[in-house]
């Protein structure tokens with residue numbers, strides 16, 4: 160398992176690459192070109208600049224998170240073919256800089272949703288929280304406005320201003336979108352790009368829906384064992400794979416995350432490991448890696464025992480020790496998470 164850290168890129172980050180390099184047993188970072196709109200080609204010079212910057216800090220860059228899918232592809236509009244062509248060009252350009260995995264999602268309109276970005280815990284740390292009744296009684300537009308206010312101007316991935324400007328119009332386009340139609344649109348995309356991915360040696364790794372249940376009446380693709388099986392069977396290539404996000408799938412108590420890992424391990428190319436703590440009424444907050452409702456030991460053991468050789472990153476962390484920054488992406492708590500995951504891995508290694 161190769162341990163990485165998500166890093167947002169120059170001008171988007173308060174954490175220097177040199178700090179990431181100081182965390183023990185981190186091989187590299189995963190990053191993206193945040194300024195690129197979904198559907199645009201990532202040009203060769205932009206890709207090279209991104210990779211050179213990271214590699215000169217002594218870190219690998221083998222995973223991109225994310226290359227976003229244009230909404231027209233998800234909606235299955237005639238214009239999708241042009242955006243798929245662009246996606247294929249981007250995959251080819253990413254091969255030139257040695258990328259091995261692309262993490263992406265196929266969530267309609269919104270990437271993820273929380274009610275609170277800086278929910279304060281009794282020990283003074285701050286974390287993201289999901290309040291079920293709050294989400295059910297708000298609108299995506301109101302939520303976007305709340306994030307904007309809470310974040311003090313830092314754009315959240317998946318909630319970029321350009322995407323949000325048309326949010327109400329885009330939501331209307333999804334009216335009448337059935338699950339079957341949505342799976343068919345995903346298959347159309349996969350069948351078009353997977354041959355290029357095979358040729359380029361780049362594995363696609365879809366991220367689960369977050370949260371893993373319906374919000375705002377939008378369809379869900381990757382939210383439980385059966386949907387994962389259905390999605391992977393849309394295109395049987397190993398290049399059609401998964402990002403196994405423990406916190407996304409784990410927010411539904413019916414999901415047995417270690418069992419899902421064991422079942423789909425050959426198709427898992429990247430994992431986000433994080434924990435969460437359930438509260439009453441389906442609410443939860445993102446806890447430290449060690450103290451939550453998910454059993455991180457069993458999760459890491461499932462990867463270890465399955466012989467996982469893909470990439471891992473500690474997903475979100477709390478804000479601790481007075482650190483300020485992008486919600487979920489402070490340095491300190493994610494570094495503690497890495498040390499914990501690496502410790503479990505080493506103990507498992509030494510006992511086999």
Ligand SMILES: [Mn+2]
Nearest residue numbers: 404407431474
């Ligand atoms: Mn994740």
